[in-house]
Amino acid sequence: MKVFYGQRAWLLQRASALALLLILALGAALLLVGPPLTYERWHGLATSPHGAVIIVLFFAALSLHGWIGARDIVLDYVHSLPVRLSVLAIIAVILFAVVIRVALTMAAQLSLVS
Amino acid sequence: MRISIYRYNPETGTDPYMQDYTIEPEPGDKKLLDVLMRLKTVDDSLSFRRSCREGVCGSDAMNINGRNGLACITALSALKEPVVLRPLPGFPVIRDLVVDMTQFFAHYHAIKPYLINDGVPPERERLQTPEQRERLDGLYECILCACCSAFCPSYWWNPDKFIGPAGLLQAYRFIVDSRDTATAERLAYLDDVYRLYRCRTIMNCTEVCPKGLSPSHAIERIRIALLRASS
Numbered sequence: 509m510k511v512f513y514g515q516r517a518w519l520l521q522r523a524s525a526l527a528l529l530l531i532l533a534l535g536a537a538l539l540l541v542g543p544p545l546t547y548e549r550w551h552g553l554a555t556s557p558h559g560a561v562i563i564v565l566f567f568a569a570l571s572l573h574g575w576i577g578a579r580d581i582v583l584d585y586v587h588s589l590p591v592r593l594s595v596l597a598i599i600a601v602i603l604f605a606v607v608i609r610v611a612l613t614m615a616a617q618l619s620l621v622s
Numbered sequence: 623m624r625i626s627i628y629r630y631n632p633e634t635g636t637d638p639y640m641q642d643y644t645i646e647p648e649p650g651d652k653k654l655l656d657v658l659m660r661l662k663t664v665d666d667s668l669s670f671r672r673s674c675r676e677g678v679c680g681s682d683a684m685n686i687n688g689r690n691g692l693a694c695i696t697a698l699s700a701l702k703e704p705v706v707l708r709p710l711p712g713f714p715v716i717r718d719l720v721v722d723m724t725q726f727f728a729h730y731h732a733i734k735p736y737l738i739n740d741g742v743p744p745e746r747e748r749l750q751t752p753e754q755r756e757r758l759d760g761l762y763e764c765i766l767c768a769c770c771s772a773f774c775p776s777y778w779w780n781p782d783k784f785i786g787p788a789g790l791l792q793a794y795r796f797i798v799d800s801r802d803t804a805t806a807e808r809l810a811y812l813d814d815v816y817r818l819y820r821c822r823t824i825m826n827c828t829e830v831c832p833k834g835l836s837p838s839h840a841i842e843r844i845r846i847a848l849l850r851a852s853s
Contacts (some may be wrong), residue, residue: 514816519849
């Protein structure tokens, strides 16, 4: 079994970049049209079911994209296996924790609203 | 003309150093190699490779003022003085400007740089349409001088695992060849996090190729071919 994939990682990196771009474009569109962006409007967007899912998706795509980028840097520059595994593990835990934290925050916000 | 050349002789045990030379080119000296040859008559301890002296053999690749190139096709008039000559970066130095290309050619051999076709050979040659032949343009011209691989940061970091731009360009030359029947095997060999996907599209290879080829374009085509093969 391959530990590090070539094409799959390359594809995921591009797919996650595309997802990030689309969500950022959506955010930019929201900024440009509609009523002024007040705290209440931001809060409403973030705590709506669609908004919450999109925010979680954004951070998931960001973490996935970041993981492949960071993994590539580690594969390039860190050649000692124990150090490499430690660095990769730290990066993976941090990125995973970010996604979990965002998901839990969004879930808490949604349950507060409903 | 002032030239500063990287000198290293493992037999003397001294560390590498830069040696400065001052030499006046003769009227017939047009290229950097002409001056190097003249310098060799003054200091015969200076080592560098050269053969065809017209940009076909790829022997005299070196780092010229920070940029890889062939001494034989580098015009003297285009050089800023002092001309700083170093061996190809990232390659083990054997002596002075001569580098060890063993690893480079091991990658080249690994991509099976020959036509594979187990079909019954035709009575005459295997024919191609003009369009099929055209796809080899920009690929077959590679002279394996290693200017591209030695200018690729990804190759510097993983020279033992990453095939490098030269090897990948050659690999694509056979992937795209209509007469070759081993495309699937070739692609399967390249689908690896190190062999192909260490390329970060830095494009130094295309920037520096003395033959004007584009290894980064070939690498992109391999990725697309892999994508098509897997879908």
